[in-house]
Amino acid sequence: MSTFIKKATRTTGRWMSKGQGALLNARQQCLSSTYTAVNEPMLDYAKSNPETAQLEKTLEQYCDPIDVPIVVGDEEIRTGPVQRQVAPFDHKRTVATFHHATPEILKKAIESNLKARIDWERRPLQERCDIFLRAADMISQERRMNLIASTMLGQAKNVFQAEIDAAAELIDFLRFNVQFALKTTSYQPISADPKVTLNSMVYRGLEGFWAAVCPFNFTAIGGNLPMAPAIMGNVSLWKPSDTAVLSNYEAFKIYREAGLPPGVINFVPADGPTFGDTITASPHLAGLNFTGSAATFKRLWRQVGENLDNYINFPRLIGECGGKNMHFVHPSADLENVANGTVRSAFEFNGQKCSACSRLYVPESMWPQLKERVLSILSEVKMGSPLDRENLVTAVIDAKAFARIKGYIDYAKSNPDLTIIAGGNCDDSVGYFVEPTVIVSTDPKSKLMAEEIFAPILTVYVYPDSKVIETVELSKSTSPFALTGAIYVQDDAAKAQLADAFKFHAGNFYINDKSTGSIVGQQPFGGSRQSGTNDKAGGPFYMTRFTSPQSIKETFVPLKDWRYPSLQK
Numbered sequence: 155m156s157t158f159i160k161k162a163t164r165t166t167g168r169w170m171s172k173g174q175g176a177l178l179n180a181r182q183q184c185l186s187s188t189y190t191a192v193n194e195p196m197l198d199y200a201k202s203n204p205e206t207a208q209l210e211k212t213l214e215q216y217c218d219p220i221d222v223p224i225v226v227g228d229e230e231i232r233t234g235p236v237q238r239q240v241a242p243f244d245h246k247r248t249v250a251t252f253h254h255a256t257p258e259i260l261k262k263a264i265e266s267n268l269k270a271r272i273d274w275e276r277r278p279l280q281e282r283c284d285i286f287l288r289a290a291d292m293i294s295q296e297r298r299m300n301l302i303a304s305t306m307l308g309q310a311k312n313v314f315q316a317e318i319d320a321a322a323e324l325i326d327f328l329r330f331n332v333q334f335a336l337k338t339t340s341y342q343p344i345s346a347d348p349k350v351t352l353n354s355m356v357y358r359g360l361e362g363f364w365a366a367v368c369p370f371n372f373t374a375i376g377g378n379l380p381m382a383p384a385i386m387g388n389v390s391l392w393k394p395s396d397t398a399v400l401s402n403y404e405a406f407k408i409y410r411e412a413g414l415p416p417g418v419i420n421f422v423p424a425d426g427p428t429f430g431d432t433i434t435a436s437p438h439l440a441g442l443n444f445t446g447s448a449a450t451f452k453r454l455w456r457q458v459g460e461n462l463d464n465y466i467n468f469p470r471l472i473g474e475c476g477g478k479n480m481h482f483v484h485p486s487a488d489l490e491n492v493a494n495g496t497v498r499s500a501f502e503f504n505g506q507k508c509s510a511c512s513r514l515y516v517p518e519s520m521w522p523q524l525k526e527r528v529l530s531i532l533s534e535v536k537m538g539s540p541l542d543r544e545n546l547v548t549a550v551i552d553a554k555a556f557a558r559i560k561g562y563i564d565y566a567k568s569n570p571d572l573t574i575i576a577g578g579n580c581d582d583s584v585g586y587f588v589e590p591t592v593i594v595s596t597d598p599k600s601k602l603m604a605e606e607i608f609a610p611i612l613t614v615y616v617y618p619d620s621k622v623i624e625t626v627e628l629s630k631s632t633s634p635f636a637l638t639g640a641i642y643v644q645d646d647a648a649k650a651q652l653a654d655a656f657k658f659h660a661g662n663f664y665i666n667d668k669s670t671g672s673i674v675g676q677q678p679f680g681g682s683r684q685s686g687t688n689d690k691a692g693g694p695f696y697m698t699r700f701t702s703p704q705s706i707k708e709t710f711v712p713l714k715d716w717r718y719p720s721l722q723k
């Protein structure tokens with residue numbers, strides 16, 4: 155039985171843990187800005203647990219495809235050609251049908267945003283927060299399984315991966331964003347003598363609308379990108395990825411049912427370039443909250459640049475992009491820790507995490523033993539449908555990704571600098587399956603060591619033990635990304651040296667831990683260089699990006715003379 159259920163008390167027909175009870179009280183207190191979030195406890199889905207039976211039942215609700223509309227204000231729109239979201243592990247199975255918004259619909263959605271903004275921006279922050287805390291409670295309780303099931307089927311996450319993402323991380327984003335919004339807006343400037351002059355700060359939402367452009371790989375990120383601006387009084391267009399429409403729609407519906415007024419967030423699946431062209435052409439674009447590849451972000455940034463003379467405000471651009479994350483192993487490292495951490499980081503959810511380890515630097519003295527251990531673990535790793543909890547590796551997201559990944563594997567097979575020591579097989583007859591693959595490269599600058607592949611592929615470079623510092627420098631100059639990175643080292647002096655050396659090469663840096671698995675409120679997330687603008691989602695500074703404060707000075711003593719005081723007669 156999971157700890158969560160063991161501690162649970164049944165109240166008003168809902169399962170609620172002691173922790174959640176405290177949170178609901180905290181929600182009431184939030185009206186006085188004292189709300190403190192805690193991370194959502196995770197369910198463990200042991201076979202005999204009630205949540206496992208509940209999940210099975212919920213999965214049945216998704217046997218037939220769900221038709222997902224475009225939602226603008228209160229209107230559901232179903233346009234022309236129907237799009238399909240398929241199960242990546244069984245591509246004959248359609249999990250959702252949906253519709254691409256045309257430029258006309260997108261323009262209508264912007265108008266609807268701007269109309270809704272008039273009231274929404276004026277609402278007290280606490281009222282806005284309360285809606286999203288209600289959404290967090292709904293996801294934590296009665297709607298949890300809808301998010302888990304739709305993420306499992308649509309994005310091919312197994313139950314543990316879906317629980318971390320679609321339940322725990324999304325709930326955490328909602329609650330911590332509220333906490334940070336309340337804390338950051340509690341700052342008021344000093345007033346030396348408030349009877350003479352009162353200074354204050356008004357936390358305004360931005361003028362215009364935000365475009366939230368979402369990736370496929372995290373339901374929580376899809377849910378966060380339009381919601382964080384909304385908490386701060388903004389309005390946004392939610393553009394889900396075509397391969398995550400269903401789970402994103404489930405989250406959108408929950409926000410609306412929790413009390414989000416129509417038009418504050420409009421749900422607009424759309425062809426990527428059509429969406430990008432339309433929003434960047436609007437004079438009302440206030441900001442872009444983007445997560446996805448660096449290539450797409452650069453294209454949007456360029457389009458904003460080209461339109462600069464047409465905007466009412468300078469749009470704010472937030473972009474969280476890709477990575478080529480390394481595990482750098484020092485000769486003093488704990489081998490078992492390296493092996494377990496690297497397999498989890500590189501292959502969990504098929505390496506389709508921006509933070510996944512995709513290059514491994516290992517000293518030659520350690521490699522024979524580490525290789526043996528990694529291969530031994532991989533012989534136990536199972537690949538298959540995400541509906542089977544035993545499968546750590548499932549299918550990659552779609553046919554396009556499959557073809558791209560296969561291209562890298564074919565390249566490795568034909569290149570003498572690269573040796574495949576595990577995996578290397580791909581099969582898309584039923585689903586888009588790519589075996590967890592380990593490739594050893596004798597060329598430290600190989601494209602497999604440099605480019606983001608977003609796949610279950612780990613490339614290893616074995617270095618001479620005497621060349622730690624040279625190899626650190628080599629690793630730093632190999633890839634343009636700076637997202638996550640890990641060092642495995644037990645020697646204290648070496649640890650300090652390596653941490654300093656990688657200061658600008660990872661926005662999220664791990665010491666003796668794997669490069670994935672950041673938790674909201676614990677490891678705020680983001681990288682720099684080609685990995686993005688490093689605004690640190692899940693941390694306090696993120697929320698400040700969504701406000702455009704106004705400073706007000708009010709004087710109660712009239713100015714009686716225009717001269718400087720000592721010159722007054």
Ligand SMILES: NC(=O)c1ccc[n+]([C@@H]2O[C@H](COP(=O)([O-])OP(=O)(O)OC[C@H]3O[C@@H](n4cnc5c(N)ncnc54)[C@H](O)[C@@H]3O)[C@@H](O)[C@H]2O)c1
Pocket residue numbers: 367368369370371372375393394395396425426427428429430431445446447448450451453454474475476477507508509606608637679680681685686
């Ligand atoms: N740093 C992070 O926090 C983080 C988190 C998750 C994913 N990622 C990155 O995201 C990428 C994987 O996600 P993806 O495959 O969905 O990325 P992607 O760039 O292909 O797509 C992201 C979104 O952009 C949209 N899009 C595509 N072209 C567009 C255009 N011209 N204008 C506007 N929108 C457009 C897509 O439809 C999708 O919704 C990887 O690079 C991964 O590292 C980063």
Ligand SMILES: N[C@@H](CCC=O)C(=O)O
Pocket residue numbers: 371372506507508509669670671672673679
């Ligand atoms: N929070 C995630 C990153 C999401 C990127 O895809 C992690 O650290 O595993």
